[in-house]
Each structure stands twice: as structure tokens, then as C-alpha cells.
Amino acid sequence: MKKIRVDLGKIQYDIVIGTDLLNQIDTFIKGFDFEPKCGIITDTNVNALYGTTLKKILESSGFECIIFQVPAGESTKSLETATGLIDQLMENKFNRHTPVIALGGGLINDLAGFVSAVYMRGLPLIQVPTTLMAQVDSSIGGKVGVNYNNNKNMLGTFYQPKLIISDLNVLKSLPKQELSSGFAEVVKYGMILDKSFFEYLETNHKLLTDQDEGFLEYIVSTSSEFKARVIERDVRDETGIRAVLNYGHTIGHALESVSDYKGYLHGEAVAVGMAYAAKISSRLELMEQADVQRQNQLLHSNGLNLNIGDIDPAGLIKAMDFDKKQREAGVVRFILTEGIGKAKLMDGISLELIHEVLGGTIEL
Amino acid sequence: MKKIRVDLGKIQYDIVIGTDLLNQIDTFIKGFDFEPKCGIITDTNVNALYGTTLKKILESSGFECIIFQVPAGESTKSLETATGLIDQLMENKFNRHTPVIALGGGLINDLAGFVSAVYMRGLPLIQVPTTLMAQVDSSIGGKVGVNYNNNKNMLGTFYQPKLIISDLNVLKSLPKQELSSGFAEVVKYGMILDKSFFEYLETNHKLLTDQDEGFLEYIVSTSSEFKARVIERDVRDETGIRAVLNYGHTIGHALESVSDYKGYLHGEAVAVGMAYAAKISSRLELMEQADVQRQNQLLHSNGLNLNIGDIDPAGLIKAMDFDKKQREAGVVRFILTEGIGKAKLMDGISLELIHEVLGGTIEL
Numbered sequence: 001m002k003k004i005r006v007d008l009g010k011i012q013y014d015i016v017i018g019t020d021l022l023n024q025i026d027t028f029i030k031g032f033d034f035e036p037k038c039g040i041i042t043d044t045n046v047n048a049l050y051g052t053t054l055k056k057i058l059e060s061s062g063f064e065c066i067i068f069q070v071p072a073g074e075s076t077k078s079l080e081t082a083t084g085l086i087d088q089l090m091e092n093k094f095n096r097h098t099p100v101i102a103l104g105g106g107l108i109n110d111l112a113g114f115v116s117a118v119y120m121r122g123l124p125l126i127q128v129p130t131t132l133m134a135q136v137d138s139s140i141g142g143k144v145g146v147n148y149n150n151n152k153n154m155l156g157t158f159y160q161p162k163l164i165i166s167d168l169n170v171l172k173s174l175p176k177q178e179l180s181s182g183f184a185e186v187v188k189y190g191m192i193l194d195k196s197f198f199e200y201l202e203t204n205h206k207l208l209t210d211q212d213e214g215f216l217e218y219i220v221s222t223s224s225e226f227k228a229r230v231i232e233r234d235v236r237d238e239t240g241i242r243a244v245l246n247y248g249h250t251i252g253h254a255l256e257s258v259s260d261y262k263g264y265l266h267g268e269a270v271a272v273g274m275a276y277a278a279k280i281s282s283r284l285e286l287m288e289q290a291d292v293q294r295q296n297q298l299l300h301s302n303g304l305n306l307n308i309g310d311i312d313p314a315g316l317i318k319a320m321d322f323d324k325k326q327r328e329a330g331v332v333r334f335i336l337t338e339g340i341g342k343a344k345l346m347d348g349i350s351l352e353l354i355h356e357v358l359g360g361t362i363e364l
Numbered sequence: 365m366k367k368i369r370v371d372l373g374k375i376q377y378d379i380v381i382g383t384d385l386l387n388q389i390d391t392f393i394k395g396f397d398f399e400p401k402c403g404i405i406t407d408t409n410v411n412a413l414y415g416t417t418l419k420k421i422l423e424s425s426g427f428e429c430i431i432f433q434v435p436a437g438e439s440t441k442s443l444e445t446a447t448g449l450i451d452q453l454m455e456n457k458f459n460r461h462t463p464v465i466a467l468g469g470g471l472i473n474d475l476a477g478f479v480s481a482v483y484m485r486g487l488p489l490i491q492v493p494t495t496l497m498a499q500v501d502s503s504i505g506g507k508v509g510v511n512y513n514n515n516k517n518m519l520g521t522f523y524q525p526k527l528i529i530s531d532l533n534v535l536k537s538l539p540k541q542e543l544s545s546g547f548a549e550v551v552k553y554g555m556i557l558d559k560s561f562f563e564y565l566e567t568n569h570k571l572l573t574d575q576d577e578g579f580l581e582y583i584v585s586t587s588s589e590f591k592a593r594v595i596e597r598d599v600r601d602e603t604g605i606r607a608v609l610n611y612g613h614t615i616g617h618a619l620e621s622v623s624d625y626k627g628y629l630h631g632e633a634v635a636v637g638m639a640y641a642a643k644i645s646s647r648l649e650l651m652e653q654a655d656v657q658r659q660n661q662l663l664h665s666n667g668l669n670l671n672i673g674d675i676d677p678a679g680l681i682k683a684m685d686f687d688k689k690q691r692e693a694g695v696v697r698f699i700l701t702e703g704i705g706k707a708k709l710m711d712g713i714s715l716e717l718i719h720e721v722l723g724g725t726i727e728l
Contacts, residue, residue: 009373010599090513121509121520145485149454156485157521235374
């Protein structure tokens with residue numbers, strides 16, 4: 001088992017990573033001064049796999065435990081679902097000492113996190129991410145929220161959990177496509193922060209399909225550590241430090257948006273975004289073509305498609321989140337890489353260049 | 365002009381206190397890297413007094429400025445009003461760099477603060493408290509929220525402003541009763557934290573009715589400083605340090621609750637709570653009767669009634685916010701004072717004693 005301490009000054013918590021942690025969840029929770037009662041917020045899919053088991057373990061160690069189940073799928077991430085959960089917490093007399101366990105992928109992390117953040121100004125939150133994506137990225141950093149009026153993550157806040165438990169066993173139930181999606185974010189950390197980690201992934205990535213425990217523990221703990229160190233320096237995403245985590249995301253988010261959050265898993269869209277961002281880096285002579293190829297090969301050989309296909313570049317650019325004034329001036333801020341392992345927040349990237357690059361294809 | 369720095373580690377901001385600050389609001393706001401656009405969230409009463417003036421000042425210095433007006437009154441502090449405001453912010457394309465000015469008393473501070481906290485995970489917030497209560501207490505500390513399903517402040521979070529502007533001029537438009545209500549919190553700081561400040565109030569309190577600028581600046585800045593120093597040590601109200609600020613509030617909140625938030629201004633209820641809390645302190649021989657008298661005299665001579673009248677003590681105790689287990693055991697935690705200037709969080713106070721004291725009257 002690995003333990004990573006996240007130190008945000010006045011708030012500190014651990015990420016624990018290892019195999020078979022869900023079966024020991026009671027021992028983790030007993031370390032806090034909680035009421036002997038808890039709620040599990042989860043979706044129908046995850047509940048069928050782990051909900052009852054978790055509830056039994058908690059009950060056998062003296063916790064009253066209530067499962068609050070929501071439908072799986074993006075439409076669940078709404079203010080209506082959130083207030084529905086809040087109503088149920090109120091009916092069950094939850095108070096500021098009753099913990100909520102968010103059991104699921106990114107959607108559940110965001111939704112249950114938001115509910116925990118605003119209920120009586122904050123319930124103790126335990127994140128139990130059940131996808132590789134959530135373990136290496138979305139459960140860490142405190143971003144919680146729901147969609148509103150067709151705007152993704154429109155309502156939200158920053159709220160830190162008391163603990164994150166990343167059990168590697170649960171990754172075994174994931175479809176291959178979900179693993180690949182999470183792996184895109186893992187590769188991203190290598191590209192933006194650490195060349196030697198990237199090279200480790202190049203050498204060992206076949207162990208992902210084998211679900212090799214040592215490999216999984218290493219990539220989840222290293223990724224968690226990377227993300228923790230970045231957010232520690234920019235908790236509320238204000239200084240630009242945290243922006244490097246969005247490598248591949250400017251295009252990726254736009255792809256998800258124009259395809260109405262249906263065509264791509266998040267990491268699949270990010271992989272495409274990384275491929276095109278690398279092409280821009282190469283065109284600006286920030287990165288050698290050989291390094292671009294290495295990134296793309298690593299993504300592609302893990303089942304990630306890198307071409308945007310027949311999506312219109314102009315529509316995609318319109319969906320990108322740029323500063324209004326910069327967009328009007330035709331030159332925007334973009335997250336690029338100067339070779340493998342080094343992200344750079346670049347100003348003055350022309351929309352024309354982005355448009356041109358998006359019009360081309362990614363060669364492997 | 366006085367300036368008090370609030371240092372919460374990664375987040376820091378100023379409270380500025382002085383006369384005629386509203387007329388200089390543009391200079392304060394220009395110090396930040398905001399878009400030249402802002403929203404003013406205010407209620408009908410305050411808008412009639414200061415809304416248009418503020419808008420004109422901001423517009424004449426190049427800000428686009430939109431007033432979002434809500435009805436005055438407790439029923440406005442709802443999730444429906446909050447989402448209504450959010451809808452308007454979205455229509456007007458507010459983003460994370462567009463500031464919101466909360467212009468009003470505690471209700472507007474809470475409501476506009478909540479909207480700012482959750483809109484895109486946080487808009488820059490400028491608090492402009494317009495009551496003595498809001499200037500010395502409710503605008504400071506980051507507690508924001510709305511009522512929900514008949515539960516006071518049920519949904520909320522902790523969200524810190526970029527700046528608090530306490531203009532003493534606006535206090536001139538307050539009814540006497542509002543000033544007295546705010547003054548109860550000022551006396552509270554003396555009782556829990558600083559005997560010499562209490563004695564200053566005893567000597568000079570008549571200057572309150574005269575609206576003496578020096579006196580107002582001193583009590584607002586000293587109170588702000590007291591509150592800032594307490595919240596710095598307990599930002600999320602978790603360690604018990606912040607609990608001392610609730611002196612007089614256990615009974616006060618219960619009084620407000622049983623009277624359906626209609627019979628008392630907040631400070632009026634707190635004053636009653638302080639009188640009965642002091643009586644408990646005296647019964648436990650923590651405080652001399654002479655000090656109890658001094659507190660009560662100071663409150664009473666500023667127009668604050670200290671008796672609960674014909675309210676049933678049992679019902680009042682039922683409405684108090686005690687730990688469930690402690691309540692069942694009949695002995696609870698209560699904030700008392702050991703003489704003037706020294707609060708003490710006491711465990712083991714019997715409900716029987718509280719009941720008995722509440723059954724009696726406060727003699728002056």
C-alpha cells in the first residue's frame with residue numbers, strides 16, 4: 001500500500017493506493033472522529049458491483065450505513081439530483097459529523113462531492129474512485145460540481161475530502177475502453193512533468209492490459225503524487241500553475257462538447273487533444289517530431305484513436321474555452337510541451353495555426 | 365481609513381473601514397485584475413438607497429455594471445432566488461473574472477456569497493455590508509448560504525471575498541433598532557475576548573446614538589479585527605476555536621427559530637442569549653454577579669431587551685443545537701464566560717440548570 005499526503009496548508013489529507021482496500025474500509029474510517037453512521041452515494045452500475053459489499057463491511061463494524069443510489073449517466077449530474085440527495089440526507093438526519101462515501105467514477109466524485117460540500121456547509125467526504133480516470137485524476141484536486149442549463153460543471157466549488165481510497169482491485173471490472181481512457185491522463189503526466197515516468201510507461205505499458213498489480217500501483221501512485229504536488233501550489237486554479245494539467249484538454253473538452261458528451265470517454269477526447277497539441281508544438285519548433293511520434297505511439301498502442309475525423313475545425317475552435325479578448329485578437333493562450341516532460345503555457349498562439357493543424361490528420 | 369488584513373494561508377484579503385468609501389469603490393476595484401464589468405446583488409431597500417449611486421460611480425470609471433435586485437426579507441434567502449440570480453449571471457455572460465458586489469446586510473452577504481461561490485466554482489466577490497451587524501460580524505468569516513426546506517442556512521459553503529468595504533456613512537440610514545442589534549455583537553466581542561474593549565464601550569456607548577465617526581470606526585475596526593483573528597485559527601469552524609463567537613447564540617438562535625425569524629433581529633436575540641448565558645455563568649460561580657450586571661446594563665442601555673418573556677423554556681431548549689448524545693445524557697456543551705473578556709467552552713452543563721435559568725427573569 002502506498003500513502004500520499006496532500007498538504008493544502010490548513011487542510012491535509014491522504015490518498016491511499018493498494019489492492020483489496022475496500023475490504024478494509026472500516027479501519028480507514030475508524031481513524032476519524034465520525035458518527036457511527038454513513039452514507040454511500042453511488043450509481044446503479046457501481047452499486048451492483050460493490051455497494052452491498054461495502055455496506056456489509058461497514059455495518060459489521062458498527063456503522064449504520066445507507067446507500068443513496070442514482071442512475072448512471074451524465075444526465076444524473078444535475079442540480080435536481082443533488083437536491084434529491086440532499087433531501088434524503090435531511091430525512092436521514094445527516095449532520096456535519098456523518099461521513100459520505102462517494103463510490104464511483106468521476107461523475108459520482110463530482111456529484112457526491114458537491115452534495116457534501118454544500119450540505120450544512122460541509123459533510124466529511126471519503127472519495128472511493130472506481131475508475132482509473134477517477135483514481136489518477138478526477139478524484140484529486142477538490143473540484144466538485146454539477147451541470148446546469150446545458151453547461152458542464154456550471155455549479156460547483158472546491159471541496160477537499162478527508163481521504164481518498166484507490167483500490168486497484170476495482171479496476172479489474174473496468175472495460176478495456178475505460179482503462180485506455182484513464183491511461184491517457186497517465187501519459188499526460190509524463191508529457192507535462194516527467195520524462196523518466198514517460199519512458200517507464202513506454203517500456204511497461206503492456207502490463208496495463210495484464211492488470212499487473214505492481215504496474216497499476218506505480219502508475220496510480222505516481223500520477224496521484226504528480227497531481228497532488230500541482231494542486232498544492234494552486235488550490236483554486238487561479239495562478240496558472242494548475243493550468244498545465246489541462247494539456248490536451250482545450251481540444252479534448254471542445255470535442256466532448258461538440259459531440260454532446262456522447263462520442264468520447266473523457267480520456268479518449270484528451271488523447272486526441274494531446275495529439276493535436278503536440279502537432280502545434282512541433283509546428284512551432286518547440287518539440288521534435290520524434291517526440292511527437294513517441295507520445296502518439298504510446299497513446300495509440302493502448303487503444304486510443306488520435307484523429308478528430310470529420311469534425312469541423314471551425315466548430316471545434318468555437319467550442320474551445322479561450323479568453324474572450326484573446327479570441328477576438330486571434331491569438332490565444334495554449335498549453336504546449338517543449339519536448340517530453342515539460343509543459344509550457346504559451347501566449348500568442350494564432351487561431352489560424354490551430355485551425356490549420358486541426359484540418360490535418362495525425363500520422364503514426 | 366483603517367485596513368485589516370485577513371490571512372487564511374493561501375487566501376488573503378483586506379477589510380477596509382472608513383467614511384465615504386462607497387464613493388471611491390472604483391479605485392478599490394481597479395486594484396484587481398477583473399474584467400471591466402460587474403454585478404451588484406442587492407435588495408429592494410438597499411438598492412433604493414445606494415444601488416444607483418454605486419452603479420453610476422462604477423460606470424463613470426469604465427465598468428459595465430448590472431444591478432441584480434431581490435426582494436428584501438428572509439424568504440428571499442432561498443435556493444430558488446440563488447438559481448434565479450445564477451440564471452441572470454449566465455444570461456449576462458459572467459465568467460470567473462467578473463466580480464460580484466454584495467451590497468446589503470447579512471442576508472445579501474449570505475445569498476450573494478453563495479451565488480458567487482458556486483457559479484463556475486467561484487466568481488470574485490466584494491462584500492459591501494450596509495448594516496452594523498454585517499460590518500462587525502456576518503460579512504467576515506466566509507460563511508455563505510441559503511435556507512432550504514425550512515432549515516436556516518441548510519445549503520452553504522465557506523467562501524472568502526476578495527475585499528470587504530465597510531463604509532460607516534451607510535450606518536446613518538439605519539433605524540435605531542438595527543444599530544442596537546449590531547451593537548449586541550460588538551458587546552459580545554468585549555465579553556468573550558477583551559475586557560478593556562468592553563470598558564471602552566461602557567464609557568463611550570452613548571456615541572453610538574450620536575453616530576460619532578471616530579467611535580464607529582473604532583468599534584467596527586476592532587470588532588473586525590477580533591473576528592479576523594479568530595477565523596484565521598479555525599477557517600471551517602472545526603476546531604472549537606471559532607465556537608466562542610457563538611456566545612449568546614445557542615439561546616439566541618433558538619429564540620429566532622421558535623419565533624419563526626420574525627420576532628427578533630439577530631442581535632436582539634443574541635442579547636437575550638448573552639443575558640441568560642451570563643446568568644448560567646454566575647450560577648456556576650464562573651462570573652461575579654457584578655460583571656453580569658455590567659454586561660446587562662451595557663446591552664439594556666442601548667435599547668436591547670433581555671428577557672425571554674413568556675416563551676416556554678422547554679420549547680426553547682428543544683430548538684437549541686446540541687450534540688444528540690449529550691442532549692440524551694442531559695449534559696451539554698455551552699459557551700460561557702469566566703468574567704468579562706474571557707469566553708470558555710464548557711462541557712457538562714446540565715439541561716436542568718439551563719431550564720431553571722430560562723424560567724427566571726433578568727434583573728437589571
